[in-house]
Amino acid sequence: xxxxxxxxxxxxxxxxxxxxxxxxxxxxxxxxxxxxxxxxxxxxxxxxxxxxxxxxxxxxxxxxxxxxxxxxxxxxxxxxxxxxxxxxxxxxxxxxxxxxxxxxxxxxxxxxxxxxxxxxxxxxxxxxxxxxxxxxxxxxxxxxxxxxxxxxxxxxxxxxxxxxxxxxxxxxxxxxxxxxxxxxxxxxxxxxxxxxxxxxxxxxxxxxxxxxxxxxxxxxxxxxxxxxxxxxxxxxxxxxxxxxxxxxxxxxxxxxxxxxxxxxxxxxxxxxxxxxxxxxxxxxxxxxxxxxxxxxxxxxxxxxxxx
Numbered sequence: 001x002x003x004x005x006x007x008x009x010x011x012x013x014x015x016x017x018x019x020x021x022x023x024x025x026x027x028x029x030x031x032x033x034x035x036x037x038x039x040x041x042x043x044x045x046x047x048x049x050x051x052x053x054x055x056x057x058x059x060x061x062x063x064x065x066x067x068x069x070x071x072x073x074x075x076x077x078x079x080x081x082x083x084x085x086x087x088x089x090x091x092x093x094x095x096x097x098x099x100x101x102x103x104x105x106x107x108x109x110x111x112x113x114x115x116x117x118x119x120x121x122x123x124x125x126x127x128x129x130x131x132x133x134x135x136x137x138x139x140x141x142x143x144x145x146x147x148x149x150x151x152x153x154x155x156x157x158x159x160x161x162x163x164x165x166x167x168x169x170x171x172x173x174x175x176x177x178x179x180x181x182x183x184x185x186x187x188x189x190x191x192x193x194x195x196x197x198x199x200x201x202x203x204x205x206x207x208x209x210x211x212x213x214x215x216x217x218x219x220x221x222x223x224x225x226x227x228x229x230x231x232x233x234x235x236x237x238x239x240x241x242x243x244x245x246x247x248x249x250x251x252x253x254x255x256x257x258x259x260x261x262x263x264x265x266x267x268x269x270x271x272x273x274x275x276x277x278x279x280x281x282x283x284x285x286x287x288x289x290x291x292x293x294x295x296x297x298x299x300x301x302x303x304x305x306x307x
Contacts, residue, residue: 009053009060012282014085016050016063018078019043024220028057029124031249035223036242045240047188048078048115054090055281056294058124061085061094064244065117065163066136066188077113080104090284092303094121098132098171105164114164118186120246122178125293125300127248129184132173135162137192140208141176142183142216149212151204178248183219185211190239194230202235219247 006024007015015025018038025032038045050063063085067074084104088097098119105114116136122129131139131152139152152174154160160171178184192204202210210229214222223243284290289303 007051009051011053011055011057012086012089014050014052014082014089016048016082018045018048018067018074021049022224025051027051027053027060029127029249030060030122030246031219032062032244032246033220033223034242034244035227036240038240039238044075044078045242046074047240047242048074048081049242049244050081050085052085052089054284058293058300059090059092059290060122060124061089061097062120062122062186062244062246063117064136064186064188064242065115066240066242067115068113073111073113077108077115087282089282090290092121092123092287092290093285094119094130094132095171095173096285098134098173099168102134102163102169102171103167105162106167109164114162116162116189120184120186122246122248123289123300123303125297126303127178127180128303129176129178130173131176131184132160132171134160134171135165137187137189138204139187140185140211142185144179144181144183144216147216149208151208180248180250182248183216183222184246185222185243186245187243188240190237190241191226191230191243193239194235194237196234196236202230202233219245 006026009015009025009027020038021034021036023034025034032051034049036047036049046067046069048065048067052061063081065081067077084097084100091097117134118136118139119132120129133154138154140149141152142149161169192202192207194202211226214225214229216222223245287303289300293300
């Protein structure tokens with residue numbers, strides 16, 4: 001997949017944290033690359049990243065959050081976020097996860113804790129991506145057919161508050177159909193807020209312009225190339241640097257069909273592992289595409305239609 005170490009995701013696994021990393025992540029139908037460099041080479045920073053895979057391998061979830069503060073307090077929050085990622089690992093609809101994350105940070109708001117974040121769910125059989133932007137810098141989307149990058153400005157995803165600001169609010173979410181070799185780049189605010197020695201800020205459009213000059217045919221090198229381009233142009237940052245890149249791959253429904261018996265076998269193995277570990281298997285949500293799609297693949301197509 002790439003020339004950086006690859007994390008091979010197993011069913012119902014949650015991988016990530018807030019520690020330094022430069023790695024690829026392989027899932028059925030989706031490849032991702034994660035780069036995290038905490039400020040001042042610390043063991044852990046305020047940026048938290050997670051990737052999860054559901055029991056059937058159809059649902060991949062990615063989370064990138066910029067949590068206020070640093071050190072052990074953020075590490076404790078990262079543990080809580082991991083638990084929530086696992087609780088909803090088999091949910092196709094990420095609405096409850098987003099609301100739970102907001103409630104969690106609202107409970108911590110008395111300690112000054114809040115987070116900007118992007119929560120992403122990718123449904124492999126239809127290559128449908130659902131994105132919620134909670135006050136985070138806008139992701140960059142590359143359409144491989146048009147060979148063009150675009151900025152997913154906040155208006156495209158709704159004007160959502162960061163988590164921990166308003167409890168009980170509804171979060172708008174954007175649904176995007178993706179094709180093989182499309183790219184989605186998410187990042188924390190240290191990139192657009194990077195400055196030259198003359199205090200000239202890069203900004204979102206400046207960042208997008210740098211990305212447009214990079215080679216998209218080698219996605220495993222895109223994040224390192226972007227950071228090198230920033231350094232070469234004189235942009236520096238005094239904050240944690242984290243970026244997440246994802247790309248739908250060929251191992252999709254067209255190349256490797258989502259076979260019902262294979263998925264039932266995956267579920268059975270996941271149940272056995274849960275019994276052995278003493279932890280109950282996280283339940284799925286009761287969406288028709290999520291439950292019925294395991295046995296009847298045509299029902300997978302119901303996800304992403306107007307609901």
